[in-house]
Amino acid sequence: MIPFSLLFTVSILAGFVGAMSGMGGGIVLIPALTLLGVNIKHAIAISILSVIATSSGSASAYVRDHITNLKVGMFLEMFTIVGALVGAGITLASSPRPLFIAFGCVLLGSWVALLAAGHMSWQGSPAQDAVSRWLELEGSYYDQVLGQTIRYTARRAHLGALLMFGAGIIAGLLGIGAGAVKVLIHDLVMGLPPKVSTTTSNLIIGVTALAGTSVYLAAGLINPGLAAPVILGVVFGAFLGTRLLVRLSNKSVRSFFLVVLLVLAVEMMVRGLRGV
Amino acid sequence: MDALLGYVLLGGVLLSMALVLAGLLWRWLNSGQPWLDYQIVGMNLFEFVESGFRTAALGEARPRLLINLGIAVLMLTPYLRVVASMVYFMTVSKNWKYALFTAVVLIVLTYSLFLR
Numbered sequence: 001m002i003p004f005s006l007l008f009t010v011s012i013l014a015g016f017v018g019a020m021s022g023m024g025g026g027i028v029l030i031p032a033l034t035l036l037g038v039n040i041k042h043a044i045a046i047s048i049l050s051v052i053a054t055s056s057g058s059a060s061a062y063v064r065d066h067i068t069n070l071k072v073g074m075f076l077e078m079f080t081i082v083g084a085l086v087g088a089g090i091t092l093a094s095s096p097r098p099l100f101i102a103f104g105c106v107l108l109g110s111w112v113a114l115l116a117a118g119h120m121s122w123q124g125s126p127a128q129d130a131v132s133r134w135l136e137l138e139g140s141y142y143d144q145v146l147g148q149t150i151r152y153t154a155r156r157a158h159l160g161a162l163l164m165f166g167a168g169i170i171a172g173l174l175g176i177g178a179g180a181v182k183v184l185i186h187d188l189v190m191g192l193p194p195k196v197s198t199t200t201s202n203l204i205i206g207v208t209a210l211a212g213t214s215v216y217l218a219a220g221l222i223n224p225g226l227a228a229p230v231i232l233g234v235v236f237g238a239f240l241g242t243r244l245l246v247r248l249s250n251k252s253v254r255s256f257f258l259v260v261l262l263v264l265a266v267e268m269m270v271r272g273l274r275g276v
Numbered sequence: 277m278d279a280l281l282g283y284v285l286l287g288g289v290l291l292s293m294a295l296v297l298a299g300l301l302w303r304w305l306n307s308g309q310p311w312l313d314y315q316i317v318g319m320n321l322f323e324f325v326e327s328g329f330r331t332a333a334l335g336e337a338r339p340r341l342l343i344n345l346g347i348a349v350l351m352l353t354p355y356l357r358v359v360a361s362m363v364y365f366m367t368v369s370k371n372w373k374y375a376l377f378t379a380v381v382l383i384v385l386t387y388s389l390f391l392r
Contacts, residue, residue, distance in 0.1 A: 049347065049350065049351075052350055052351065052353065052354060053289050053292070053293070053350055056285040056286075056288060056289050056353050056354060056357075057285070057286065057289045059282075059285055060281075060282040060283070060284075060285035060286035060289070061282065061286075062282075063278050063279075063281045063282040063285065064278060064279050064281075064282030064283070065278075066278050068278070070278075070281075070361060071374055074358075074361060074374060074377050074378050074381060075374075075377055077358075077381045078377055078380050078381055078384075081381060081384050081385060081388070082384060085384075085388055135373075136371075136373070136374075206285070206353070206354040206357070207354045207357075207358060207381065207385070209354075210351055210354045210355060210385060210388075211384070211385060211388050213351055214320070214321065214351070214385075214388035214389050214391055215388065215391060217320065217321060217324070217351075217391075218320050218391040222347070224340070224343050224344055224347055225343070227347065228296045228299065228300055228343050228346070228347075229300070231293075231296065231347075231350070232293060232296055232297060232300070235289070235293055
């Protein structure tokens with residue numbers, strides 16, 4: 001049996017890394033748990049439970065700061081939660097090795113995305129399409145850094161919705177928040193300003209994770225004795241991570257994560273291909 | 277309104293963490309180690325909570341109950357947030373389009389919480 005302190009420590013680390021990288025705890029937690037000997041489906045179930053905690057925690061701050069766009073969130077949630085149910089269902093039916101490979105692919109994708117992340121500054125809202133206008137997808141928020149109120153509109157809601165369904169599948173399938181994907185959709189597809197993208201994503205992630213968790217709960221894959229130290233650790237680690245994040249330079253954080261992601265990606269892929 | 281949603285989220289997480297921590301500490305005090313190993317055998321959230329309360333009513337409260345409650349609270353946190361959003365769209369901003377969207381989310385979530 002895995003020593004409690006080890007489990008707890010690993011979870012704190014996962015939460016910490018997740019919060020600092022903005023990639024979420026699941027990405028690091030699941031490989032770590034499987035290395036400790038936890039069955040991958042159990043790891044996925046526990047991870048998605050912990051995602052509820054971490055995303056709700058961070059979303060709460062942003063919602064109170066009025067940066068999150070509730071309408072965009074609610075609209076897209078309709079699609080992500082169905083995706084999560086589908087994804088979790090697939091995982092239940094799947095055998096372990098494809099899950100490892102899928103996980104490795106997502107990690108690799110995240111690595112590529114992080115590597116390629118130039119900073120496209122937000123260009124302001126181009127013309128909005130009719131669907132998005134009907135959906136009232138617009139808003140404004142006060143940006144403390146810029147010292148002004150930014151107004152924006154969202155667009156291509158139909159495309160965003162479809163892609164969000166896909167993001168939901170990934171989240172439910174792999175027990176992660178898939179925050180990176182969701183932020184990209186908000187940002188690149190729907191044209192929302194970065195802060196609104198990140199914060200609204202966080203809100204959506206919580207609900208999506210709930211949908212996934214219910215499936216795993218019903219399937220009996222949640223071991224509360226195992227989950228308890230993990231979720232406590234992850235939340236605590238994430239708390240520490242967000243505190244520390246402001247003090248570190250972007251560059252050092254980024255380099256560190258590029259390494260971690262690549263190592264984990266290769267490791268998961270290899271295990272999937274060679275047999276766990 | 278945003279403030280309320282924020283507090284629901286934060287409160288939910290804090291409460292659930294407190295319950296889980298309390299359960300683990302209780303177990304640790306009882307038996308010298310904070311380890312439990314048990315499975316929730318394929319039940320849905322409502323059965324889960326209900327069985328927990330039944331156990332408590334029988335006076336057999338155990339650390340396990342606290343941990344289960346903590347998990348249940350955690351799962352209900354986003355759910356409650358969606359409920360609050362729907363109430364907001366219905367009563368405060370009277371936005372029926374979004375009340376509908378929120379209702380859709382709520383229905384799907386409720387369905388998933390009743391899965392077994």
